[in-house]
Amino acid sequence: MNRKDLGLLVLIVVVATIVAIRQPLFIAPVNIANTANLIGLFGLFSIAQAFVIITGGIELSVGSIIALLGVLFVDLVVNQGMPWPFAALLMIGLGALMGLAHGLLITRMKIQPFIVTLCGLLIYRGVARFYTGDGTAGFTFGASFPTLEWLTMGRSWGVPHSFIAMIVVAAVMWVVLHRSVFGRHLFAVGKNEEAARYSGIATNRVIIAAYVICTVLTAISAIFFAMYTRSISPSSHGNFYELYAIAAAVLGGCSLRGGEGSIVGVVLGTVLLQVLQNLVNLLGIPSSLNFAVMGSVILIGVLADQQISRYRLRGK
Amino acid sequence: MNRKDLGLLVLIVVVATIVAIRQPLFIAPVNIANTANLIGLFGLFSIAQAFVIITGGIELSVGSIIALLGVLFVDLVVNQGMPWPFAALLMIGLGALMGLAHGLLITRMKIQPFIVTLCGLLIYRGVARFYTGDGTAGFTFGASFPTLEWLTMGRSWGVPHSFIAMIVVAAVMWVVLHRSVFGRHLFAVGKNEEAARYSGIATNRVIIAAYVICTVLTAISAIFFAMYTRSISPSSHGNFYELYAIAAAVLGGCSLRGGEGSIVGVVLGTVLLQVLQNLVNLLGIPSSLNFAVMGSVILIGVLADQQISRYRLRGK
Amino acid sequence: MAEPFLELVGITKTFPGVAALSDVTFSIAPGEVVGLVGENGAGKSTLMKILGGVTQPTAGELRVDGARRDSFSVPDAIRSGIAFVHQELNLFDNLDVAANIFIGREPLKGGPLRLVDREALRAQVEPLLARLKVGYGARTPVRDLSIAQQQLLEIVKALSLRSRLVIMDEPTSSLTLTETDRLMSVIDELRADGVGIIFISHRLHEVERCADRVVVLRDGRMVGELAKGEITHERMIRLMIGRDLKSLYTPPKAPPGATALAIDDVVTSTYPGKRVSLEVRSGEILGLAGLVGSGRTELANAVFGIEPLLGGSVSLDGTRLRIDSPRDAIRQGIYLAPEDRKSFGLLLDFPIVDNISLPDLASYASASLVNRGREIENADRQKQRLNIRAPNVTTRVGTLSGGNQQKVVLAKWLSMKPRVIIFDEPTRGVDVGAKKEIYELLRALSDAGVAILMISSDMEEVVGVSDRVAVMHEGTISGFLRRDELSEHSVLRLAVGTTATKGTA
């Protein structure tokens, strides 16, 4: 755990302590489990985003992918009667294809990632809305997929499975990012693509892989989200989740200039954002202030981090 | 007009011609006036965004500023009985303060623009929602401000004043960006901040000025928007306008890496986006596909531009 | 000699962990050309940056016209008449030549509107460009200029200031003889006009040619000063490194072997009508000389797979290769140490060890997981072998001096199995001591059977190190020279396009 991650952890602990003192229910097991569930859901796609941000790119279509794949998944499973494991695999495959498309457009066609994924944001949501004719896709009453539901929304030893899934993904991705050859190449490409190319790294392949990893993880999170909301209105499902993911990644120490980031940081970033959402509801703060609280804490956190590192630098 | 702008113009003409053939009402004066009005409204803040993008920054709080200042303006004028010219000046002053705050956080505190303005996005919208208690602020029936209404939503020789305002702003900003010393320094800072500093340019001041220009223009557009919608629901007013502004700027040739961009391009980018919105409604395309059409055309436009410049390069 | 108008007294500058300068005292008078020499990392650039207001000293005093200045910023420096040609290029490639020259001090019109007076700007720029015969116009976009052309532009920019002092921090590092000559005559003119000049270069003969006085730095301290009559190559070197240096050229241990790299009728995009053919034998150092923009870098990039081959073929040991990317080239054992080290050769934010292992990371990994221990072990070995001066191998490469950075580039390739190494300006910005070490490495490599293609604009280097020289002129080879035919004169004749008899192929 590096210094940045540690700072974030301290911030989380401080915020959580203050909230717990003012509202002891904050640390009641049921609330912790609820929050853990949301951390799992949001953490999955925030980790995904980190991979792309480390290459110096950005993935703005996260929310739209979650809407489109969610709609398709629910429709296939509920209305078309497709067995859910097939449907889930299909979604992951579709996710991979989207990432491949983004990666190819960015590397071969040399279009800026912001543009490619902004178009993705617009197109996928449009397709999702068209698919349902602007209606909602949802599980009908009593429709029951016990295994699927247990796997996604169930709990083991009181821990929500979405959280467990996120932890497993985070662990795997930690190894990939911080220990594997691919991870090192990712950082190199993000820092200086040209220099990486001159060192014989297949930079295009690395970048494409980052986008594919991102959309595949996002596809998995889309399935979890679909099971969580159980009905999906494609015009609003997942709106602004891309900003959310980027905020978590950046809070967690990723630089939008590329070449920097850590999985632990991103997970902690997600935790902080969820704790903030939760405290607004628990402390009875008007929900209109939800956003304002989140914005202020991010700003204060980043400012504090900045000041501390300055201070340290001077101290040396 | 450079090559990129020309390509965009060609794309607009091609799209417009196809639409006009399929639906002649597209070029009816009333439709053109409606579209011009929207181009005016959206153009104002897209030009604003361009300034920030040229410094290599980004301004994500556009939509939230439009919501917050719109709410305040309507409330001051309608409920507090403040004379509208004062209220308008106050809004512009507030806008300038926001830009100043963003600029200072970015230059003095060295926080990434994405973070600063993301926090702005969250905080301003939160404040706006809190201010109205999540209600709407609006002109009640019969409330009448003839001069203000004529100035903002009136027409002269059939041309909406919002469009005229945008053209005037574009002309002034063209001179500022492409002919003034400040504009030149803006490009220099955007390309290489270090080198600009070595050249004796007060880089921080230039960057702060860019953010102030951006938020001041956005404040003006907030007033126009308030007069156009006449009611503001702060939870949704201006949502996604930042993406819209960025899309227009990037379509118009701004690079998110900074140092590139042209006012003509941004205006044309806005025109294209508005024409796309308009054609979806006019051609009876399901409005669920609105986003998808917009995304596809942006993608195709950027791809075509890319291919053409490649072809040219090879031709050399 | 006139009174000094600029004085530095007892200047000390420390960076975290390094004392870049300690107690340096230095002054310069109008119309004086001071050569400033020293090894890489001796503190030359740092000293100049303090003069230019770019960095502030940790301790010490700065006096302009006898008045003490407590804080000295870039605008202060410009106001005091100090112009600076930075070692690193500081140009804006989104602007044109004229805009770059006058950036930060554009001629104005329109009163309070502060508009750029474009006419006046061009009128002021054109004569400056003509004076240095740069070969491009005021409105040429800077992105279209080569590195050497950009370096000339930096010089033009400094001259345009009409300043009292021009600091030139390695202005010639990518210039060839002709441009350097022009620069020398400009320096003479400036001196005649009473302008003071500080001239930093690792090409000591240039310093010899123009300096009135030489100041030598070693490890951040002033170790000596030479007056006009005492300035010789040997004395400078002795002061810089504290000992003598023998001649550059070491003959190969064995005669060169069979042809390793063969370039046949290769066409590149800048010169689509021209073809290049040359061969490099294993165990041979082939120098590739030529004027700025003659197409050498482009040829190297084409062979290495950075740019597409528009025609012709590249073969290794007689087998024709298909190279679409650097990856392909590296797999075949063809390596490139690029001209622009900082942009392409290194990841400046990465530690030394990560840079060294980057091209070959998989070989330090099992099951695709990197073994950090093995990586560090190898990096330590290379650090020892190449004498890379750094606290340890986890030091960020960006904090190293130019020569040490170049050694890291070498270490990266030496950790693998080279067949052919192309060096593009291998000693750009590298001090004599380190240069010597690098030449010894080149020779050691070639003795080990590696074929070496050495692109260089440094005439001393071309003549002094190569076993054989090919000269390029406008996208094609204008001739080859054997070792016994080599002289600065013969190379230059070919470089400017005079064709000669073909050397032994």
Place this chain on the structure above:
Amino acid sequence: QEKKQLAFVVNAASDFWKLAEAGVKKAQAELPDYELQFKYPAQGTAALQNALMDDLVAAGTDAIMISSVDPKTSIDAFNRIAAQVPLFTTDSDAPDSNRIAYLGSSNTDAGVQAGEIAVKALAGGGKCMGFVGFLGADNAKERIAGFRQAVDGKGIELVDVRGDDVDFARARSNVDDVLAANPEINCMVGFYSYNPPKIYEALQAAGKLGQITVIAFDEDPVTLGAVREGSFAGTVVQQPFEWGYQGMKLMAKYLEGDKSSIPENKLIIVPTKVIDKANVDQFEADLKKAING
């Protein structure tokens, strides 16, 4: 002779409007000389709705029926449209504008009916928590006001209403958070159609189905299922199918010059109904018939 065009513009994309769309389809079958359009705006904002109407008028639409996002303050825009084509409102009215008539239900009445369900189900009094999409929207405000009016003085209190901006994930976590933090709550009200299903799922997950009294709005399948099962006390339904069907017929008639079906007060109220365990099966059967019919 081109067919006359009628448009039905809704406030946001949601399943609720699918029923109105079904009504429009039925009307289309009976109105062969007309071309009926059903329009969703790209986003639920007044600005986009008004731009959409401008475009529809420009494209030659002959009459429009609109469910406005924010009727009170869109009056000028309405008057601008109404000056060009006959304009009708549905779902939420703008009585001060020049619209021809309003056709729909009364949200206040619906709120009162929901309050009455609560009074019946909570004899011992209660503390209720409300959930809604947009706290500031008129229909939400009217429903909340109606509910408060009906429970006033009956020992029942609507403690707070939580907004979610139509984000289903937040709609769900809002309920979860209340369950975690407000143990005193024994009654929940879902004001928008998707809120009751989220309440149902959250209660189910927490094992509290049946322990908390739930009052719902609209006819989401999950809501109806929960009513049938007895987990919900009841739901108040509007009849959007009728809005679509009757609205189109009304506009066609009006364009043909027959103004007899416009009442004096210009309000055509389609009454809201309370659905509870007793009549839920009948209601669902009718609903199916209407959609497939």
